[in-house]
Amino acid sequence: MVEECVFCALIRDRSRVPYWVAESERALAFLDLHPIRVGHTLVVPKAHARDLTDVSAEDWRAMGELARLVAGRLRARGGTTGENLFLASGPGSDQTVFHVHLHILPRRADDAFGLRDWWERRAASPSPAELEALAVRLRR
C-alpha cells in the first residue's frame, strides 16, 4: 500500500486542519503545530507537488500570493514587523514532508532570532572568476 501524503490528507479532510488561517482556490495556509515563532504558518498548494522543481507555476504563484496575504495579517494583527520565508526543497535540503510547503516565520527586530549571525558565519567569499564561471554555467 502506498503511504498517503500527510498534507494531501489534511487538504482532503479539512476537519483535520483546525488551525487554518487563509486559503485560495489553489493554496491553503495553516499554523504549524510545532512553531519556531508565534504565528509560524505553512503555505501549501492544494494539488500535490513534491518540491520546488515539481510544483506548477500557477500553484507556486498561488503560494506566494497567500504567503503575502498571511504576512500582512501577521503584521496587522499579530504584532510582528517582518517575516522570513523558508522552503526546504528536495532530499538534500532536510525536507521532511514531500509535499512542497513554505514556512512563514514571523519576526520582530528585537526577537533575538539570530538569523543574521547564523548567515554571516556561513557566508563564503568566492572570487569574481568563480562567480562568473558559475553564472555562465547556469545561464546555458
Ligand SMILES: [Zn+2]
Ligand atoms: Zn501531497
